[in-house]
Amino acid sequence: MIVDLACCITFKVDKLTIIMSFWRLLFASLIAFGLAAYAFGAAVLPADEVKALRDIAKTLGKTDWNFSADPCGGQWGWANPNAEEGSENAVSCNCTFSNATICHVTSISIIGNRFTGPIPKEIGNISTLVNFTVEFNQFSGVLPPELGNLSRLEKLHLTSNKFTGQLPAAFEKLTALKDFRIGDNQFTGEIPNLIQKWTNLQKLVIQGSGLSGPIPPGIAVLEKMTDLRISDLQGNGTGVPFPPLANMTKLKTLILRSCNITGRIPDFVGELSSLTTLDLSFNKLNGEIPASFFGIRKADYIDLSYNNFRNESSCQQRNINLFGSASMGNVSGRTVPCLRILPCQKKFYSFHINCGGKAATIEGNLYEDDTDPAGPSRFYQRSNWAVSTTGHFMDDSRPDSYTWTNATKLSANTSSLYMDARLSPTSLTYYGFCMGSGNYTVSLHFAEIMFTNDNTSSSLGRRLFDIYIQGKLVQKNFSIQNEASGVGKAIIKNFTAIVTGGALEIRFYWAGKGTTGLPVRGVYGPLISAISVTPDFKPPSENSSTGISAGTVVGIVAAAGLLLDGTIIAVKQLSSKSKQGNREFVNEIGMISALQHPHLVKLYGCCIEGDQLLLVYEYMENNSLARALFGPEEYRLNLNWATRQKICVGIARGLAYLHEESRLKIVHRDIKATNVLLDENLDPKISDFGLARLDEEDNTHISTRVAGTLFGQQPKIINIALFLKEEGALLELVDPSLGQDYNEEEVITMINVALLCSNVSAAVRPTMSAVVSMLEGKAGVQDFEIPDKSKPMDEHKIEEMRKHFQVINRQEISETQTQSMSMDGPWTAASTSDGDLYPISLNSDYWKGRD
Numbered sequence: 001m002i003v004d005l006a007c008c009i010t011f012k013v014d015k016l017t018i019i020m021s022f023w024r025l026l027f028a029s030l031i032a033f034g035l036a037a038y039a040f041g042a043a044v045l046p047a048d049e050v051k052a053l054r055d056i057a058k059t060l061g062k063t064d065w066n067f068s069a070d071p072c073g074g075q076w077g078w079a080n081p082n083a084e085e086g087s088e089n090a091v092s093c094n095c096t097f098s099n100a101t102i103c104h105v106t107s108i109s110i111i112g113n114r115f116t117g118p119i120p121k122e123i124g125n126i127s128t129l130v131n132f133t134v135e136f137n138q139f140s141g142v143l144p145p146e147l148g149n150l151s152r153l154e155k156l157h158l159t160s161n162k163f164t165g166q167l168p169a170a171f172e173k174l175t176a177l178k179d180f181r182i183g184d185n186q187f188t189g190e191i192p193n194l195i196q197k198w199t200n201l202q203k204l205v206i207q208g209s210g211l212s213g214p215i216p217p218g219i220a221v222l223e224k225m226t227d228l229r230i231s232d233l234q235g236n237g238t239g240v241p242f243p244p245l246a247n248m249t250k251l252k253t254l255i256l257r258s259c260n261i262t263g264r265i266p267d268f269v270g271e272l273s274s275l276t277t278l279d280l281s282f283n284k285l286n287g288e289i290p291a292s293f294f295g296i297r298k299a300d301y302i303d304l305s306y307n308n309f310r311n312e313s314s315c316q317q318r319n320i321n322l323f324g325s326a327s328m329g330n331v332s333g334r335t336v337p338c339l340r341i342l343p344c345q346k347k348f349y350s351f352h353i354n355c356g357g358k359a360a361t362i363e364g365n366l367y368e369d370d371t372d373p374a375g376p377s378r379f380y381q382r383s384n385w386a387v388s389t390t391g392h393f394m395d396d397s398r399p400d401s402y403t404w405t406n407a408t409k410l411s412a413n414t415s416s417l418y419m420d421a422r423l424s425p426t427s428l429t430y431y432g433f434c435m436g437s438g439n440y441t442v443s444l445h446f447a448e449i450m451f452t453n454d455n456t457s458s459s460l461g462r463r464l465f466d467i468y469i470q471g472k473l474v475q476k477n478f479s480i481q482n483e484a485s486g487v488g489k490a491i492i493k494n495f496t497a498i499v500t501g502g503a504l505e506i507r508f509y510w511a512g513k514g515t516t517g518l519p520v521r522g523v524y525g526p527l528i529s530a531i532s533v534t535p536d537f538k539p540p541s542e543n544s545s546t547g548i549s550a551g552t553v554v555g556i557v558a559a560a561g562l563l564l565d566g567t568i569i570a571v572k573q574l575s576s577k578s579k580q581g582n583r584e585f586v587n588e589i590g591m592i593s594a595l596q597h598p599h600l601v602k603l604y605g606c607c608i609e610g611d612q613l614l615l616v617y618e619y620m621e622n623n624s625l626a627r628a629l630f631g632p633e634e635y636r637l638n639l640n641w642a643t644r645q646k647i648c649v650g651i652a653r654g655l656a657y658l659h660e661e662s663r664l665k666i667v668h669r670d671i672k673a674t675n676v677l678l679d680e681n682l683d684p685k686i687s688d689f690g691l692a693r694l695d696e697e698d699n700t701h702i703s704t705r706v707a708g709t710l711f712g713q714q715p716k717i718i719n720i721a722l723f724l725k726e727e728g729a730l731l732e733l734v735d736p737s738l739g740q741d742y743n744e745e746e747v748i749t750m751i752n753v754a755l756l757c758s759n760v761s762a763a764v765r766p767t768m769s770a771v772v773s774m775l776e777g778k779a780g781v782q783d784f785e786i787p788d789k790s791k792p793m794d795e796h797k798i799e800e801m802r803k804h805f806q807v808i809n810r811q812e813i814s815e816t817q818t819q820s821m822s823m824d825g826p827w828t829a830a831s832t833s834d835g836d837l838y839p840i841s842l843n844s845d846y847w848k849g850r851d
């Protein structure tokens with residue numbers, strides 16, 4: 001009889017409310033029978049726990065709990081021992097209490113069902129509960145505060161439901177919690193501070209939960225944490241600094257993605273010695289990447305992509321994903337600065353990709369092959385497009401797979417384009433390069449091929465992701481299944497993209513929404529079957545768009561060129577002494593061009609034509625520092641002190657990078673005004689770095705002569721400076737054209753630093769990072785010891801010296817011009833007059849011809 005009642009009560013409340021009320025009354029009157037039951041075997045489940053289970057079953061409409069059987073017996077719906085992964089449905093008990101006479105419920109799992117409505121507050125009465133899991137359902141409403149009574153609760157998994165509201169304040173009592181997951185919900189409010197009370201917490205997952213930032217700094221006390229994942233915080237809170245997690249030394253996984261974190265990455269992050277996965281992507285982190293970072297060797301995956309770091313290095317350094325990690329730049333037609341885009345051979349007006357699949361011709365269009373296995377930090381380039389995948393599929397025992405083939409039949413008339421798809425756990429980006437300007441139609445072809453529409457848990461999967469075109473969000477929480485009205489069905493979404501700078505970016509991003517464990521753990525994130533991009537205009541005829549070929553640039557020396565995508569470049573020609581070692585040289589150039597820093601001139605690439613080598617550099621609007629200071633009158637720039645200071649600090653930063661931070665340790669040895677180029681903002685960039693390395697067998701820092709210093713080859717200047725310093729008249733060195741317009745303290749610091757750097761003893765010379773600190777005023781300049789006091793200069797020589805100093809720089813140019821030609825590599829500059837990218841002392845015809 002009770003069985004029958006239970007069945008009736010499971011009818012959907014909304015349809016049969018009146019009948020339900022009736023049965024409920026009837027049911028309540030029979031409860032006494034239930035309380036008397038369940039003395040199966042030796043151990044007994046106390047009546048109040050049975051009642052709580054009953055109440056839960058009633059609230060949930062859960063039909064498979066058979067109250068004629070023992071809830072702790074593991075039968076009749078109380079357990080599904082052979083459950084598919086992701087759909088466990090079990091109650092388990094501990095029956096060892098009171099000399100094995102009493103049972104208590106310790107675990108309830110209701111995973112991957114279609115339960116709706118609020119969590120029954122009666123759960124709070126099962127005080128012995130240790131694990132409570134309701135992942136991948138449709139539960140909604142506010143969490144009952146009664147759950148806060150579960151003082152033994154260790155595992156609380158609420159992922160992928162529709163919970164709303166805030167976490168109840170009573171949750172602060174859940175101090176036994178070890179594992180708390182609330183991703184993919186619709187909670188509101190900030191991440192509550194009460195989390196810091198959970199001092200036993202080891203795993204915390206708040207991804208796409210609906211909660212907003214900031215991450216409460218109080219969680220710093222959770223020192224047992226091994227796995228912390230917070231991502232996709234909502235809200236309009238201001239950017240906050242990196243949370244102070246220095247004491248979470250046991251962290252193995254740290255994901256703080258898209259959390260609006262600003263400022264620098266603190267040094268301690270690089271010192272978390274257990275870290276294996278680190279994802280700080282999609283924040284606003286800036287400044288330098290701490291040097292300690294490059295020492296995290298244990299981590300198999302570090303993602304710093306999409307941030308605002310100052311160092312725009314290569315897209316990838318060892319295990320660190322740096323894709324788009326520096327300023328994201330302007331949105332329309334932006335390119336990712338870390339890419340080494342070789343000159344466009346021609347303009348393109350379309351492309352078609354069979355994402356994740358082999359080349360296929362569909363309706364007359366060739367969809368190109370995209371079967372690269374990809375990886376957690378993978379970038380590869382095809383004809384005029386490229387693709388980037390990021391992230392690991394988490395909690396997945398399978399090897400990561402970034403492509404997928406349909407597991408079941410597709411619906412009729414669905415083309416073979418949809419049989420394979422490209423996947424990515426976090427972000428998946430397709431780039432079009434060398435595109436002609438104009439409006440394009442981007443057609444995105446989707447079909448859900450990982451879920452099924454049968455009765456297995458696989459049919460309960462929900463995939464949601466966001467779509468960005470040219471950096472703009474065009475579709476949030478996109479669901480292929482909903483849009484196509486089912487799985488295995490194709491849906492094409494069209495978007496317009498405006499291309500102005502040659503580049504088109506289509507990005508798919510998983511914002512923590514949708515299920516992550518159906519049909520198996522690790523199934524989530526964007527999925528795309530094919531992409532076609534076609535112009536909304538008639539492209540110009542083929543032959544008018546041939547562009548600069550590698551061959552045509554030969555012979556242009558130190559010239560500016562214009563690439564078809566609108567990038568202005570500078571080309572430098574070197575000629576070969578011997579053809580041997582060309583390959584090594586090209587390898588070397590590859591490595592050098594991977595060295596990127598805001599204060600290094602970007603080397604885009606090189607081409608070899610016979611015995612000529614062309615190096616393609618970024619174009620510098622303001623030419624060289626030499627031209628700005630000492631060039632022909634009409635080219636000189638009136639650089640004020642602040643600009644000069646900025647230039648010096650910039651040079652020092654660039655050198656610090658070369659000496660201390662970059663992968664290849666490089667000593668420039670040839671820093672001079674002609675090798676310092678100025679961009680449109682008069683920010684300095686060092687050129688010709690790395691080339692001097694080409695003749696060195698090893699790349700150690702050994703350097704006995706005074707080299708690589710700003711005044712390196714200028715002993716005369718040093719002597720003057722030393723003399724003036726002794727006389728307390730260092731300011732005499734200041735360029736008279738500055739007048740009184742300078743900061744005395746900065747000038748003195750600058751000169752002192754320069755003198756320090758000119759010391760013949762390497763042990764005394766400061767490191768470049770120390771130089772940067774001193775120039776920026778963050779560190780004091782140690783008082784410089786004058787090495788040679790025995791030869792003081794005569795007072796009457798000062799005036800002479802000063803005159804000399806005013807002209808010396810012009811001489812410096814011609815002197816060093818010659819010196820720079822002494823490079824002993826397999827390659828030398830083409831002639832003795834144009835070794836520099838922007839030669840200073842060419843005749844006026846050159847300057848006229850340039851512009």
Ligand SMILES: *[C@@H]1O[C@H](CO)[C@@H](O)[C@H](O)[C@H]1NC(C)=O
Pocket residue numbers: 003066067068069070076
């Ligand atoms: C409920 O469990 C009893 C055993 O206690 C069993 O005889 C009965 O068939 C079960 N009912 C259902 C509907 O499974």
Ligand SMILES: *[C@@H]1O[C@H](CO)[C@@H](O)[C@H](O)[C@H]1NC(C)=O
Pocket residue numbers: 094095096097
């Ligand atoms: C059952 O509970 C007892 C007493 O609290 C405890 O010692 C034992 O470890 C528990 N057994 C299991 C399997 O959790």
Ligand SMILES: *[C@@H]1O[C@H](CO)[C@@H](O)[C@H](O)[C@H]1NC(C)=O
Pocket residue numbers: 099
């Ligand atoms: C526990 O049970 C065992 C065997 O059933 C019995 O020998 C023992 O006396 C019991 N202990 C207590 C404290 O009741």
Ligand SMILES: *[C@@H]1O[C@H](CO)[C@@H](O)[C@H](O)[C@H]1NC(C)=O
Pocket residue numbers: 092106107130131155
């Ligand atoms: C709770 O879950 C953890 C982790 O899944 C498991 O190791 C433990 O045995 C579970 N405890 C109980 C009482 O079910």
Ligand SMILES: *[C@@H]1O[C@H](CO)[C@@H](O)[C@H](O)[C@H]1NC(C)=O
Pocket residue numbers: 048052055121122125
């Ligand atoms: C929880 O248990 C207490 C007694 O332990 C009882 O008074 C209360 O009504 C129960 N609450 C619910 C919601 O079942």
Ligand SMILES: *[C@@H]1O[C@H](CO)[C@@H](O)[C@H](O)[C@H]1NC(C)=O
Pocket residue numbers: 124145146147148149170
């Ligand atoms: C359970 O929690 C509720 C709400 O937080 C509280 O009012 C109640 O007193 C608690 N009951 C027990 C037995 O702790």
Ligand SMILES: *[C@@H]1O[C@H](CO)[C@@H](O)[C@H](O)[C@H]1NC(C)=O
Pocket residue numbers: 212234235236237
């Ligand atoms: C954003 O701020 C406004 C004004 O303070 C507030 O009304 C709104 O609720 C906030 N939105 C979110 C998502 O926090």
Ligand SMILES: *[C@@H]1O[C@H](CO)[C@@H](O)[C@H](O)[C@H]1NC(C)=O
Pocket residue numbers: 213233234235236237238239260
């Ligand atoms: C991130 O912070 C900025 C301020 O720095 C704020 O304007 C923006 O709305 C924040 N975004 C989110 C999602 O909180």
Ligand SMILES: *[C@@H]1O[C@H](CO)[C@@H](O)[C@H](O)[C@H]1NC(C)=O
Pocket residue numbers: 220221244245246247
């Ligand atoms: C880390 O722990 C130490 C020692 O307990 C404490 O002094 C320090 O304040 C803690 N740091 C943070 C950031 O919580």
Ligand SMILES: *[C@@H]1O[C@H](CO)[C@@H](O)[C@H](O)[C@H]1NC(C)=O
Pocket residue numbers: 406407408409410411419
């Ligand atoms: C994939 O889809 C195609 C086309 O519907 C079908 O022929 C093929 O059998 C499917 N593959 C599997 C494994 O079901």
Ligand SMILES: *[C@@H]1O[C@H](CO)[C@@H](O)[C@H](O)[C@H]1NC(C)=O
Pocket residue numbers: 439496498536
């Ligand atoms: C390109 O598209 C934008 C936005 O849809 C539109 O405003 C503009 O007029 C279009 N330009 C051309 C040349 O069609």
Ligand SMILES: *[C@@H]1O[C@H](CO)[C@@H](O)[C@H](O)[C@H]1NC(C)=O
Pocket residue numbers: 441443492493494534
């Ligand atoms: C999408 O664009 C393609 C190519 O321009 C066009 O053939 C197709 O009809 C468009 N589909 C829709 C739904 O607009």
